[in-house]
């Protein structure tokens with residue numbers, strides 16, 4: 001089967017997942033590659049047609065060992081009928097735990113056939129210069145591995161006579177998935193350093209959950225914030241921060257214990 005049309009479907013607040021999916025697509029040999037970006041709040045209400053492309057790459061970041069919750073609820077709005085897919089999670093060099101299995105199960109429930117899986121590494125959302133965790137990743141080696149993954153998917157698909165010949169890929173993970181419902185992060189949020197803020201509005205337009213309103217001041221809906229760090233990493237004035245004693249403690253621990261370089265893993 002040749003892949004003429006490919007769709008990249010992703011939730012990617014700090015864009016590392018998007019980067020990995022684009023690199024995979026570079027090697028799929030498709031005539032057209034379309035993006036279905038589920039990162040902004042419109043993805044909660046837009047009407048999605050049934051997906052009919054030859055191949056789909058579904059990607060999401062790992063939050064607390066699982067697929068980011070916002071990604072799950074947006075992906076659940078998609079429908080397909082036996083469309084072959086690759087499932088890809090991107091994590092911040094700590095661990096991906098049950099996220100890849102969760103994404104693979106979700107894909108199958110939506111009508112995709114997950115024929116390949118990958119866990120890649122991206123700069124940790126909470127990383128800073130002073131508290132690095134996988135800073136600068138994906139780097140050139142990660143990109144090369146993502147392209148190689150694309151090549152392997154392409155040859156697997158080219159060797160198939162019909163989609164009925166393919167079976168679901170096995171990926172690691174446990175059932176039940178790791179529990180995050182009692183997360184200590186639930187009531188935490190990013191905030192604004194008013195003395196630095198220029199009220200430019202950038203953070204309002206890039207917040208994935210519409211938690212920020214910029215008027216005479218920046219107002220954050222603390223219960224809505226998912227701590228994705230998109231506003232923190234993209235504020236041109238450096239005026240958005242996540243500065244909470246408990247989060248600082250967790251991130252210090254992650255930074256200390258996640259310095260050994262993890263490498264991408266693929267499952268075919």
Ligand SMILES: Cc1cc2nc3c(=O)[nH]c(=O)nc-3n(C[C@H](O)[C@H](O)[C@H](O)COP(=O)(O)O)c2cc1C
Nearest residue numbers: 013014015016017061064065092094095122124125
């Ligand atoms: C709330 C939250 C929880 C996270 N949990 C994990 C985790 O369990 N393991 C890990 O290695 N990285 C974790 N990360 C880091 C992200 O998975 C990583 O930075 C990823 O590259 C972000 O993807 P994006 O750039 O597409 O938004 C977490 C990030 C956030 C914001």
Ligand code: SF4
Nearest residue numbers: 197198200201203235
């Ligand atoms: S992006 Fe930064 S400077 Fe612009 S409104 Fe938001 S907090 Fe203020």
Ligand code: SF4
Nearest residue numbers: 207225226228229231
């Ligand atoms: S306010 Fe929260 S959810 Fe919105 S961009 Fe900032 S960290 Fe992400």
